[in-house]
Amino acid sequence: MTLRAWRLAFKMQRLELLLFLSAAILLVVASLLIAWGASEARASFDACYQEQGTDIGCAASPSLNDFSTLGGFARLGAFLTPFALGLFLGVPVVAREIEGRTAGIAWTLSRSRSRWLIQRVLPLVVVAIVLAAAVGIGSELVTRTNPYADYAANPGFADYTSRGVLLPIRAIVVLLLAIAVGAMVPRQLPALLLAAGVTVALFVGVTIGMDAWMTSEARPIPFDESRFGPFGDGPRIFDVAYREDATGKVISMNDFYNQHGDVALPDGEQDPPGFTQVAIGIPGDQYWIWAMRESAILGVLAVAAGGLAALVIRRRRP
Amino acid sequence: MSRIGSWLILSFKLHRWEVLAAAAGVAILSAAMLWFTWQLRALSATDPGCVDPAAYAPGCSQLGQRFYELSSKAELLSYLSWLSPFVMGLVLGVPLVSREIEHRTAGLAWTLSRSRTWWLARRAAFLVLVLVVLLLVVAIVGEVLAFPQMPAQHLDRDFAWYGRRGGLIVVRGLAALGLGILVGAWLGRVLPALLVAIFASVLIFSGISLGMDRWMEGHAIVQAFDADRAGGRQLGERILLPSGELIDYGELQRRGLAYEVIQDDRLWARPEDIGHMDRLIGYDRYLVVPGSLYSQIVLDESAVVGGTTVLLALAAAAFVRRRRPG
Amino acid sequence: MSTEPILEAHDLAKRYGRRTWALTGIDLAIPQGGITALVGPNAAGKSTLIKTWVGFERPTRGNVTVAGIDPQKDRSSVLGLVGYVPQSPSLYDGLSIEDHLDLAVLLRPEFDRAYALRRLDQLGIPAGQGAKSLSGGQQAQVALALALGTRASILLLDEPLASLDPLARREFLHVLTDAVRSEGATALLSSHIVTDVEQACDRLVVLGVGKILLHDTVSDALATHWLATEGAATPAGAAIGSFGGPSGERLTLVRQPASSVGPDLRPASLEEVVLGYLASGRVVPGEAAA
Ligand SMILES: Nc1ncnc2c1ncn2[C@@H]1O[C@H](COP(=O)(O)OP(=O)(O)O)[C@@H](O)[C@H]1O
């Protein structure tokens, strides 16, 4: 694509692009500041903890709490970014051309509508990827510096949907889907509402599907009592169960109580004698495997949405 | 046909997409919430003891589990009622002026009507009507669902589900409508205006929320950390100094009053200080707005949001008066 | 026909943004009654002038009045007097023609729905049809009917003929002339082609790039303008401007009373009058601001 094509693509949606650019810059800068502040606060907390050997008194500083709250906002923004990008950039691509009656000109000037679509969409895809990736990196840092966890090296599945590689790929799926919906319902606001509805349905579906897949591959994970709760490396937990110490057999809580009735727990003990509580889930170190699997699924969906958009546009009356 | 009838029909036709979408959304949400209401009621009727956390009885685990599952899903729905006034207000308000400009019909409308303010008022009045009716449904259904979801609480004196039930939903919707119209009139393009209006509403409503928290501090009482906060709204942790002064943890740090030990609700600088009341740093306390003030606070916030709505409406009218129609 | 001016502009200048001067100091007084053609090339500033009269654009300098009222000071009184058809008007997507008339009644209670409906009926435009399914010409007719239905005494029509076929143009002008005659109204319509409006108009205003080149009644303009072919003697000081004729020859427009016209001058048509003035006013873009 030529420089001119890029400039034109930018001008067509100048207002939206400028808004997104400034919002993304704000969000990334805020994320960096939060991450930096959180790691500073955490360092002083750790120093206090080292010195005393206990966190009593160390937790007094409100900053850990504050950074945890701020981090939550940043992650929410990051979670919403791909959806907002995709919907607001995608819907008007065809819908505004038809609504504003410019499609007639555009589609006769370009001999192939698919070509027109690619020229029009490619810059948007790049912008969506760049912005979503930037936001994804920012929120990755926020997660890794979460003051109430030890995620610096590997956050595992923590904040799975609001950081890292999934953000850009989600943005692309939503973008292409929104273009297709905008071509089918060539009025911007209805198209936006419909595209939002379809997007929610699609992602709820994908999430349910992924959860089912993960559940089917979940396995026992021993509890690891760290300072910040039972799991250090961000596993994805679906259930808790008992493991029989002698045999290593895992039995669900329900089955356990059905077999043994209400067992009186010894004082100060979590587990019935002879059993140890384990979590059923996917360990955090498998994050990349699953992120790649989900990306592959989303990639297929993106191709399908793009194909649908091209198909609708080929047959559409301007 | 009467003037009112033709006004209703024409206004509907001009906004049919948004109105139908909003009505469909409200219908689905209300149906879902009423279904949960019915399920939760049925469960309570089976064994009232099992759904009252205060009177948890043995043998409840199945029923209690089911109640827990249902009520946490109902809780999720309540967030949708919280969201609905913002979404509906913006979706109805943004296109009012911006679409007329984008479709170049404003030139026609603004010369046929002598006064643009009058034109705007009439168009907006229809949307206000639609919005009030639809949001009233959401507000009432929210109340209806809240009762079986929190069977043990006195909800007329309880901050639970604040903004997710009751009249505040309607008031917030009107403010969002005003904001949507204003931004739409300013930008004159539907989608960018919607995007900006979303950002702006996040800012405005967070601002109001923070302001309300500040305002509520004036009504808050100081409670011991283990006191019963039934229905109250917790504003935050505070430290009651022996001098009687109440400060937050940030202020404590700024004053260099480091503490290492909390014993019961007492803060001590060092373990060896424990029991020496002259070395006590202070007491751990909570700032709580009592549930009995719930309706008053709702009215206060409604007044603030209502005032904001008036300002937004005036600004929108001023904008429309000066705007180029294309 | 009274001669009291009803549409006026005093030293009107309008600038868009920092650089684009659409109008550069216009003085104009159009008397009440009859139809005035506002003729000029594309981008001459016709729409801008009309939009300042309806109060849509604020003059950068000078002012305009409609029946003595400044639309910047009292827009609503002005709008009560005028019916306006924007250039390439848009109708509402989801509304039928009837809905448009109902809307007009709501927006302006004195709107004459029956009258507008009758006009559309005469043209065979089905009132129940969706506005966006009409042809471009029919949409223009609906927009005119909306303006006529206001029964306003002043009609401002911005290039109303542009999207009409020759037959529809005749019908349109017929409807307009009829309305103006029977109501004693004043109409101003802009066009970039003078032949379109020749038969219907009483007065002619030629707008060059941002300034008035000629303002006269059609009959006077025809009576006082002559054409000299190449080589013919043109009286000193009377030449207006030269332009290429249909077969490539140079023609010069001359203004002179009929009594003193020499033998080698022939009467100019209205189109040739406009061409001559446009040729005289042709300025290099950018100089217009000077
Ligand atoms: N809204 C606007 N913003 C900037 N320039 C404009 C605007 N409207 C018109 N212009 C410019 O003003 C000049 C006159 O335009 P216009 O009045 O539409 O001419 P006409 O109707 O005679 O074709 C043109 O150069 C045009 O580009």
Ligand SMILES: [Mg+2]
């Ligand atoms: Mg024009």
